Amino acid sequence: MIDAYQLRVLLVDDELPAIAGLRALLSPHRGVAIVGEAHGGRAAIRAIRALEPDLVFLDVQMPEVNGFDVLRQVGPEAMPAVIFVTAHDEFAVRAFEVRAIDYLLKPVREDRFASALARVHESIKSRGDLDLARRLRGLLDEHASHAADTGRRAVRDAFAERLIVRVGSRDLIVSTADIDWIEAEDYCAVVHASGKRFLVRDTLGAIEAKLDPRAFTRVHRSAIVSLSRVAELRRHSDGSLEVVLRDGTTLPVSRSRRAGLAAILGSSR
Secondary structure: OOOOOOEEEEEEOOOHHHHHHHHHHHOOOOOEEEEEEEOOHHHHHHHHHHHOOOEEEEEOOOOOOOHHHHHHHHOOOOOOEEEEEEOOOHHHHHHHHHOOOOEEEOOOOHHHHHHHHHHHHHHHHHHHHHHHHHHHHHHHHHHHHHHHHHHHHHHHHOOOOEEEEEEOOEEEEEEHHHEEEEEEEOOEEEEEEOOEEEEEOOOHHHHHHHOOOOOEEEEEOOEEEEHHHEEEEEEOOOOOEEEEEOOOOEEEEOHHHHHHHHHHOOOOO
């Protein structure tokens, strides 16, 4: 059990003024010894392993190696008690609350700092290393899940949800959800949507790059189809393959794209 007057503390932040601020906040607290300062995540990992502090004030947002990376690389079992410091990471704040690991929001208030220090001090004495490791591991799992969800949303949001099409002298907006298929026409493209044809002043390749590949696929060099509009794959005796859309449109599928299309649609070759 760690004595209340022998708490060994490591300060971690990539900004020197932030470390100076934490040092000033610690100065009136008796029995707390600052054993080291680390400017960034990589230095933090080295310092934690070398100094084995009882408590780390750990900044969340640091370039290259952030606070969560420090936890992963040191490992929950070897990680000392942590007070996280964050400027605006709302997820981190929620996770810390759920896991009963304290956090401080920048700029740090004196009363909140004292409360966090007392809370972690009490946690170290009463709960032990095993429970601390369990809570840190749970926090890392939550963060990994959140990061994965964020990544999936970022990928989804990166694709166009609408295209600008030309009708006479007007530019109209067509939702990608309404598109049946798109064909190349010289250096432009024609969008077929809701029974109408619209000219897009862009190449087929440029449009393909904007579309979600989970919703659209190119069936040959001159046509892209919406997968949700595909009603049938029609094979012929000569080995050729056509895709039939719900509106009856029939388009050839190039030999190089047959296997990919069949796999996407869950069909066999």
